[in-house]
Amino acid sequence: MDRHLVISSDCHAGLQPERYRDYLDPKHRDAFDAALPIQIAMIEEAEKKFLVKDINEQWREGHDQALSGAWDHDARVRVLDADGVAGEIIFPDGITEKNTPPFGAGLGLPTEGVDAELQWAGARAHNRWLAELCEMAPERRVGVAVVPALWDVEAAADYVRELRKTDFRAILIPTIWGSFDPYHHPRYEPLWSVCEELEVVIHFHSGATPRRDHFGTWPAEGSEMLQGALGVYLTEVCWFVARPLTYLVWGGVFERHPRLKVAITEGTCSWAPELLKLMDLRYDHGMEDQKLGNYRDHLSLKPSEYFRRNVALGASCVRRSEVERRHEIGIDTIMWGTDFPHPEGSWPHTREEMREVFTGLPDDEVAAMLGGNAARFYSFDTEKLAALVARIGPEKQEFRGAPPELVGTRAY
Amino acid sequence: MDRHLVISSDCHAGLQPERYRDYLDPKHRDAFDAALPIQIAMIEEAEKKFLVKDINEQWREGHDQALSGAWDHDARVRVLDADGVAGEIIFPDGITEKNTPPFGAGLGLPTEGVDAELQWAGARAHNRWLAELCEMAPERRVGVAVVPALWDVEAAADYVRELRKTDFRAILIPTIWGSFDPYHHPRYEPLWSVCEELEVVIHFHSGATPRRDHFGTWPAEGSEMLQGALGVYLTEVCWFVARPLTYLVWGGVFERHPRLKVAITEGTCSWAPELLKLMDLRYDHGMEDQKLGNYRDHLSLKPSEYFRRNVALGASCVRRSEVERRHEIGIDTIMWGTDFPHPEGSWPHTREEMREVFTGLPDDEVAAMLGGNAARFYSFDTEKLAALVARIGPEKQEFRGAPPELVGTRAY
Numbered sequence: 001m002d003r004h005l006v007i008s009s010d011c012h013a014g015l016q017p018e019r020y021r022d023y024l025d026p027k028h029r030d031a032f033d034a035a036l037p038i039q040i041a042m043i044e045e046a047e048k049k050f051l052v053k054d055i056n057e058q059w060r061e062g063h064d065q066a067l068s069g070a071w072d073h074d075a076r077v078r079v080l081d082a083d084g085v086a087g088e089i090i091f092p093d094g095i096t097e098k099n100t101p102p103f104g105a106g107l108g109l110p111t112e113g114v115d116a117e118l119q120w121a122g123a124r125a126h127n128r129w130l131a132e133l134c135e136m137a138p139e140r141r142v143g144v145a146v147v148p149a150l151w152d153v154e155a156a157a158d159y160v161r162e163l164r165k166t167d168f169r170a171i172l173i174p175t176i177w178g179s180f181d182p183y184h185h186p187r188y189e190p191l192w193s194v195c196e197e198l199e200v201v202i203h204f205h206s207g208a209t210p211r212r213d214h215f216g217t218w219p220a221e222g223s224e225m226l227q228g229a230l231g232v233y234l235t236e237v238c239w240f241v242a243r244p245l246t247y248l249v250w251g252g253v254f255e256r257h258p259r260l261k262v263a264i265t266e267g268t269c270s271w272a273p274e275l276l277k278l279m280d281l282r283y284d285h286g287m288e289d290q291k292l293g294n295y296r297d298h299l300s301l302k303p304s305e306y307f308r309r310n311v312a313l314g315a316s317c318v319r320r321s322e323v324e325r326r327h328e329i330g331i332d333t334i335m336w337g338t339d340f341p342h343p344e345g346s347w348p349h350t351r352e353e354m355r356e357v358f359t360g361l362p363d364d365e366v367a368a369m370l371g372g373n374a375a376r377f378y379s380f381d382t383e384k385l386a387a388l389v390a391r392i393g394p395e396k397q398e399f400r401g402a403p404p405e406l407v408g409t410r411a412y
Numbered sequence: 413m414d415r416h417l418v419i420s421s422d423c424h425a426g427l428q429p430e431r432y433r434d435y436l437d438p439k440h441r442d443a444f445d446a447a448l449p450i451q452i453a454m455i456e457e458a459e460k461k462f463l464v465k466d467i468n469e470q471w472r473e474g475h476d477q478a479l480s481g482a483w484d485h486d487a488r489v490r491v492l493d494a495d496g497v498a499g500e501i502i503f504p505d506g507i508t509e510k511n512t513p514p515f516g517a518g519l520g521l522p523t524e525g526v527d528a529e530l531q532w533a534g535a536r537a538h539n540r541w542l543a544e545l546c547e548m549a550p551e552r553r554v555g556v557a558v559v560p561a562l563w564d565v566e567a568a569a570d571y572v573r574e575l576r577k578t579d580f581r582a583i584l585i586p587t588i589w590g591s592f593d594p595y596h597h598p599r600y601e602p603l604w605s606v607c608e609e610l611e612v613v614i615h616f617h618s619g620a621t622p623r624r625d626h627f628g629t630w631p632a633e634g635s636e637m638l639q640g641a642l643g644v645y646l647t648e649v650c651w652f653v654a655r656p657l658t659y660l661v662w663g664g665v666f667e668r669h670p671r672l673k674v675a676i677t678e679g680t681c682s683w684a685p686e687l688l689k690l691m692d693l694r695y696d697h698g699m700e701d702q703k704l705g706n707y708r709d710h711l712s713l714k715p716s717e718y719f720r721r722n723v724a725l726g727a728s729c730v731r732r733s734e735v736e737r738r739h740e741i742g743i744d745t746i747m748w749g750t751d752f753p754h755p756e757g758s759w760p761h762t763r764e765e766m767r768e769v770f771t772g773l774p775d776d777e778v779a780a781m782l783g784g785n786a787a788r789f790y791s792f793d794t795e796k797l798a799a800l801v802a803r804i805g806p807e808k809q810e811f812r813g814a815p816p817e818l819v820g821t822r823a824y
Contacts, residue, residue, distance in 0.1 A: 182625050184640040213594050228596040230707035231662030234694040235687075239651070250643030274686050275647075282646040295642035 003393030004367055005382060006354075007087035007374035008080075009314035010205075010266050010337030010345075014092055014099025014106075015071050015129055017043075023125035024102070031118060032102055043098055045219065059343045060095070066348070070094030070341050073136045080140070083338060083350040084394040086385045087371070089142045089314065089378065090134070091172060091205050091265070092126055095341050101126035105146050108208040109174040116151040123148055131166055139384040142170050144203050149173040149191055150180040157190040164198045170263075170378070171200055175241050176208045183244050184251025196257040201378060203314070205265040206241035209233055241267035242275065245311065249279060252298045254306040261377065265314030266339060270321070272313065273328040279303035308333070312377045315369075317346045320357050320403075323369070331365055335374040354394060360403035363396055370394075415805030416779055417794060418766075419499035419786035420492075421726035422617075422678050422749030422757075426504055426511025426518075427483050427541055429455075435537035436514070443530060444514055455510055457631065471755045472507070478760070482506030482753050485548045492552075495750060495762040496806040498797045499783070501554045501726065501790065502546070503584060503617050503677070504538055507753050513538035517558050520620040521586040528563040535560055543578055551796040554582050556615050561585040561603055562592040569602040572612055582613045582675075582790070587653050588620045595656045596663025608669040613790060615726070617677045618653035621645055653679035654687065657723065661691060664710045666718040673789065677726030678751060682733070684725065685740040691715030720745070724789045727781075729758045732769050732815075735781070743777055747786040766806065772815035775808055782806075 015023075017039055021032050047053045060067060069076035071094060080088065093100045093107045100106035104114035105122030123146040134141040145168045149156040160171060173191075181187055195202050214233045218225045242264055248254060280302050301309075308330055315322065316337040326334055336354075339345025346353040358366045375382050427435075429451055433444050459465045472479060481488035483506060492500065505512045505519045512518035516526035517534030535558040546553040557580045561568040572583060585603075593599055607614050626645045630637040654676055660666060692714050713721075720742055727734065728749040738746055748766075751757025758765040770778045787794050 177625075181628060182638075182644075184638050184644060185628060186639075213589075216593060216597060226594075226596050227598075227664055227710060228659070228662030228707070231691075231694060231711075232594075232596060232658055234697075234707075235658045235662070235691055238690075243648075246644055246647045247640070250640030250647070252639055270686065270690070274682065278650075278682070279643075279647055282643060285646075295640070295646070298639060299643075 001386075001389070002397065003389055003395055004084075004399075005087075005371040005375060005385060005389045006083075006085045006393060007089070007335070007371040007378075007380065008083075008085045008337040008340065009089050009263070009312075009335035009374050010316040010339050011088040011090050012093050012099075012340070012342060013070055013076070013090045013130065013133055014094030014101065014126070016099060017102065019071075020102050020122070020125050020129070023128045025121055025124070028103075028118060028121040035102060035118075039100075039102060043100075056343060063348070067095050067341050070099050071133070073133065076133075077137065079340060079347065081392045083340070083347060084354075084392050085338060085350070086388050086393060087140050087142070087374065087378075087380050088340075089144060089170065089263075089265075089337070089374070090130065091144050091203070092130075092146055093207075101146065105148065107172070107205055108176075109146070109148055109172070110176070110208065110211075111148075111150055111174065111178045111180060112211075116148070119148045120151070120155075122146075127163065127168070131168065134167060138167055139381055140388070142378050142380075143168060144170040144172045144205075147171045147173050149188075150177060153187050153189075153191050157194045160191070160194045160198065160200055164200060169198075169200055170203060171195070172203045172205055174208065175204045175206070175244060176210060178210075183247035183253070188253075189256075192253050192257050192260055196260040199259070199261075199379070201261045201263055203263045203265055204241050204244050204267075205314075206237050206267045209237050209240045238267040238271060241265070242271050245275070245307070246279070249303045249306050250295075250299075254310045255299055255301070258309070260310055262311050263314045263335075263377070264311065266316040266337070267313070268322065269313045269315045269318065269329045269334055270325070272307075272330070272333075273325060276304040276307055312373060317344075317353065318357060318369070323357055323361065326365065326369070331368055332373055334369045335377065336369050336371075351394065355398055356404055359399045359401060361399065363399070366396075366399050413798075413801070414809070415801055415807055416496075416811075417499075417783040417787060417797060417801045418495075418497045418805060419501070419747070419783040419790075419792065420495075420497045420749040420752065421501050421675070421724075421747035421786050422728040422751050423500040423502050424505050424511075424752070424754060425482055425488070425502045425542065425545055426506030426513065426538070428511060429514065431483075432514050432534070432537050432541070435540045437533055437536070440515075440530060440533040447514060447530075451512075451514060455512075468755060475760070479507050479753050482511050483545075485545065488545075489549065491752060491759065493804045495752070495759060496766075496804050497750060497752075497762070498800050498805060499552050499554070499786065499790075499792050500752075501556060501582065501675075501677075501749070501786070502542065503556050503615070504542075504558055505619075513558065517560065519584070519617055520588075521558070521560055521584070522588070522620065522623075523560075523562055523586065523590045523592060524623075528560070531560045532563070532567075534558075539575070539580070543580065546579060550579055551793055552800070554790050554792075555580060556582040556584045556617075559583045559585050561600075562589060565599050565601075565603050569606045572603070572606045572610065576610045576612060581611060582615060583607070584615045584617055586620065587616045587618070587656060588622060590622075595659035595665070600665075601668075604665050604669050604672055608672040611671070611673075611791070613673045613675055615675045615677055616653050616656050616679075617726075618649050618679045621649050621652045650679040650683060653677070654683050657719070658687070658691070661715045661718050662707075662711075666722045667711055667713070670721070672722055674723050675726045675747075675789070676723065678728040678749070679725070680734065681725045681727045681730065681741045681746055682737070684719075684742070684745075685737060688716040688719055724785060729756075729765065730769060730781070735769055735773065738777065738781070743780055744785055746781045747789065748782050763806065767810055768816055771811045771813065773811065775811070778808075778811050
């Protein structure tokens with residue numbers, strides 16, 4: 001094979017807000033009709049103040065057809081084929097935040113200002129539609145079902161069992177637990193158990209942070225966004241998506257569930273070497289931690305060993321500087337992605353960005369990060385993808401030779 | 413001078429709990445009498461379950477005389493002289509947590525489960541006593557006054573003005589803001605202003621973390637500590653002490669207050685290179701952050717430039733691995749410390765640890781980290797310390813030659 005199998009570990013899909021109605025349980029449609037104009041107004045308001053409207057519109061201009069790939073099968077196939085992407089992991093929230101499921105059932109999965117029953121209803125609606133989208137190209141698409149797991153863990157575990165009867169093998173759970181128990185609490189045990197048993201990959205995807213810490217009371221009526229809020233958000237957002245890892249490791253979740261798989265997506269991978277070193281150091285504790293007594297006898301492995309065994313990074317649009325640290329991070333751990341159709345992603349410059357980031361590295365390492373790691377982690381049937389890869393995959397030759405001058409957006 | 417000026421950027425002092433009574437405003441003494449047995453019981457309970465009693469007792473054995481340096485001038489002088497430490501920055505909480513000020517006015521400065529008026533009273537009591545301790549050796553001691561700044565920022569600013577009429581030139585404020593506004597909020601402006609104007613160094617000291625995230629409802633009646641809680645705590649505690657830096661930088665606090673000084677103490681310095689790189693990268697934002705619009709025009713410097721200008725790290729018992737990254741962290745930024753009289757500190761092996769960490773580095777760099785940086789940052793009068801240094805300071809010769817084999821507790 002002279003072409004690379006490419007799998008995007010981070011893509012998004014979502015319906016236009018009004019179209020979720022048909023996928024909702026009928027009893028929630030009145031609530032949906034009441035909530036829809038508010039949701040649309042909030043998206044517009046956010047784009048005006050938080051996401052900058054003119055930048056987004058400029059980015060979208062002339063791309064209507066391609067961006068309809070957020071929900072349209074044919075358009076999506078055209079975009080991914082042109083990008084050379086054979087397989088993908090699909091999270092909610094399509095074009096920026098315009099295509100988010102109703103009732104707060106999108107990426108952020110907040111627990112404040114939402115109703116548990118409705119959030120569940122929104123999640124089920126999205127998952128039903130996502131199942132249809134994935135069925136149109138099952139060998140290419142792994143849909144990540146939205147599971148608002150904090151409210152009722154038993155119900156979440158039962159739902160995972162129900163999802164597994166269809167093609168779903170991946171779920172998204174909240175990154176931020178708010179006033180709920182953190183993830184080393186034993187109440188989450190049924191969820192870890194069912195995901196291990198049924199080989200369902202658990203995902204944390206970046207986006208949510210403790211809102212009030214960053215934005216204060218904004219966007220409540222009459223309040224202004226705090227100066228610096230966005231800088232704080234951008235500094236901390238990747239810490240918060242990686243945070244559950246610390247809780248799962250020390251809580252013994254990977255000790256009790258050696259086959260459990262967890263992916264941390266669009267959170268960069270630059271935090272990994274320091275965090276793993278720190279946790280291992282705490283594990284091999286010296287004098288300064290002894291006053292806290294023994295806090296590690298329940299763990300038979302070092303934190304970094306659980307990481308290597310149980311975790312993969314949906315590293316999305318990795319930077320050259322991250323790829324240069326690939327051996328520290330774990331060459332089997334990094335899974336590249338496009339983040340299509342988000343404007344911070346690589347599309348519509350995917351091929352150039354890929355080359356900029358990976359050229360000059362050994363073929364097998366490029367292959368692992370571009371697709372091999374994801375193929376293994378998500379159990380893609382690579383046989384079924386072979387003909388597609390032979391047609392659309394980027395040629396291995398493209399990544400050979402001297403690294404290009406680093407000038408683009410992933411160069412730093 | 414053939415000896416090093418050594419300043420410990422991280423020391424602790426505190427009275428035995430019952431002795432704080434005399435330093436309290438009389439109107440709070442009834443509350444004190446009621447609270448004292450509860451406080452003592454809590455310390456004992458914590459030592460039994462959280463801090464391990466037998467390890468602490470073993471560490472303390474035979475050291476009663478030296479450990480009374482937590483409150484006793486003469487004993488403290490003997491310990492510091494023997495350690496070769498000429499100057500020190502003094503935080504609350506003496507021997508482990510046994511000598512913490514009353515009413516929650518110790519290092520952690522919690523805002524939950526405490527009474528604002530009483531916490532203030534406890535802080536004032538501690539500061540009165542600390543002033544006396546410092547006056548006994550003013551050229552050697554910088555006391556860090558406890559200021560529970562979250563409740564009422566104007567009151568806190570007024571109190572700093574009052575403190576400055578005495579010898580105080582350093583304050584401790586809470587690291588964790590709980591349900592209060594985070595530090596990029598404009599309500600803290602009066603505090604930043606007065607500290608800049610009066611050249612008072614603001615301190616964040618490690619210890620506090622969001623309790624519930626780590627420990628759940630423990631130690632409430634009938635609840636157990638969550639398995640893994642201590643591992644999570646040890647992994648996150650240094651992140652939380654550095655966290656306010658992110659808020660001060662993006663909030664423009666250092667932009668508006670170019671002479672403000674902030675120290676981050678006992679939080680290691682291994683997090684600094686990644687955090688500074690990340691903030692600078694966000695500042696030099698590429699395509700992926702553009703959708704968030706312009707969030708940096710209020711900052712004329714890069715985040716790392718504010719850090720170099722306004723911040724120092726009370727790096728306490730630095731490890732060899734941190735010292736090896738001194739140029740990434742900032743050679744002018746790292747301030748060594750002993751953490752006396754805490755068991756995780758270097759005492760009673762200070763001289764050996766010092767040699768293990770610093771031997772083989774250039775004289776001037778050792779000098780900067782052991783004392784020069786702190787002397788400048790805290791405006792010590794080094795002339796007044798010269799005779800003392802000539803008598804007790806470690807010889808520069810001790811740190812020359814090949815680095816020792818790394819075997820001790822700071823070697824990793």
